[in-house]
Amino acid sequence: MNKLDSSDMDADSPPAPQKKTMSHEIFHRFSKVLLTSIIIFLLLLKIVFSIALITMFKKHSEVLDEKAITKELNYTELGCTKQHPLLKDKVWSCCPKDWKPFSSHCYFTATGSASWSGSEEKCSNMGAHLMVIHNQEEQDFITKILNPKAAYFIGLSDAGHRQWQWVDQTPYNESATFWHPGDPSSDNEQCVIINHRDTGWGWNDVLCSGKQKSVCQMKKIYL
Incomplete structure (x- = not known):
């Protein structure tokens, strides 16, 4: 019986499969791109949410300030005079009764x-x-x-x-x-x-x- 040389066995062995390696690399790259996209999306979402929150807070603060002023004054009457017609947002300027x-x-x-x-x-x-x-x-x-x-x-x-x-x-x-x-x-x-x-x-x-x-x-x- 002829003995097989180990070198012959190595020569006859088929090359290692490349498909798995390429698939792994593609999956790895896709995962990195996906993760980066998710991070960017979350950052953008955070920025948009922060801007919306700040805007709402400012509007809410303005309302609270007006309510606080009215509450602190504790007056039942205001003396008001009409503003210049060019001032569209606010029509009347007022002082509490008995204030000059x-x-x-x-x-x-x-x-x-x-x-x-x-x-x-x-x-x-x-x-x-x-x-x-x-x-x-x-x-x-x-x-x-x-x-x-x-x-x-x-x-x-x-x-x-x-x-x-x-x-x-x-x-x-x-x-x-x-x-x-x-x-x-x-x-x-x-x-x-x-x-x-x-x-x-x-x-x-x-x-x-x-x-x-x-x-x-x-x-x-x-x-």
């Missing part, structure tokens, strides 16, 4: 006396803040409705080292200030009142703990 309108704001002389922080709290409870004076016209308007024998806190205070700040974060503009001559006069007096002297109406720095009347201010309500 000027420009884009409403003003109210709070009853009673309190410290500066107590006065600001009073205004805050009405959806407002202590008055911020932006210019000469606003100063002249408000002083016409104040009692010259009284003093009124306004929304200006010293955060330290004579760094004056308005309560609504309006930048403090030294060219639009109305200090009495010689004021501000003391580092210990860190709150501001508006009062009348022989020279007319002006601002005076005083102790924050002192009790004074106050003027509240809020933005007009547009309907």
